[in-house]
Amino acid sequence: MVRYAKEHKQETKQRIIATAGRRLKRDGIDGSGVATLMKDAGLTNGAFYAHFESKDSLVATVIADQLRALDANIAAQAGPGRAGLEQVVRWYLSPPHRDNPEEGCPNAALLDEIGRCADATRQVYTDGVLVVIDGLAARLAPDDPPSARVKALSLLGMLVGTLQLSRALTDRQLADELLEQGIRNALALVDAEQHN
Secondary structure (H helix, E strand, O other): OOOOOHHHHHHHHHHHHHHHHHHHHHHOOOOOOHHHHHHHOOOOHHHHOOOOOOHHHHHHHHHHHHHHHHHHHHHHHOOOHHHHHHHHHHHHOOHHHHHOHHHOOHHHHHHHHHOOOOHHHHHHHHHHHHHHHHHHHHHHOOOOHHHHHHHHHHHHHHHHHHHHHHHHOOOHHHHHHHHHHHHHHHHHHHHHHHOO
16 A cells, blocks of 8 residues: 655645635535545545545535635735725625636635534634634724624625625626625725724
8 A cells, every 4th residue: 555645645635625615616515525526636535534534524624724715815915994895895796706606705605505514614614704804804993803893794794695696697787787786885884984
């Protein structure tokens, strides 16, 4: 039997997490079986259990990884304050983000299924989303981020709901108009916080 270096095992696990993240966001948790997830990573089903105890364990790991990536993406691409929030809002409610769920935010792609997951997975989600919320709150109220935490959660909810609804519509023009209105609504919420 061939033994692989510890680094190889970690690289393989990261490949599974990355490819599973894209597949889960595209096809959903329930629509993505272990066999498909492993095939995407170029591995056999048998290799799965060398890295994860169960599909639930993989899902929780993927959700945590995706939320870390979302937070890092926002931090890397968006400046501080209102200008940074506007960058986030415009990216989030853009047609390319809507049209490529596998490359985008895990919230809009998986939220309905996360709500039906086991408590452990929901806790991983809660922990990860709070990091994202704290980043948004720091931009909403730089002098007192905790005061803006609930408003940041509302902003995220508005963004996620608008994106999910836009993805569900078959009328492309209406879906685009919804994104534009969502941008106006989100920025109005941001501006209301900035004036408080």
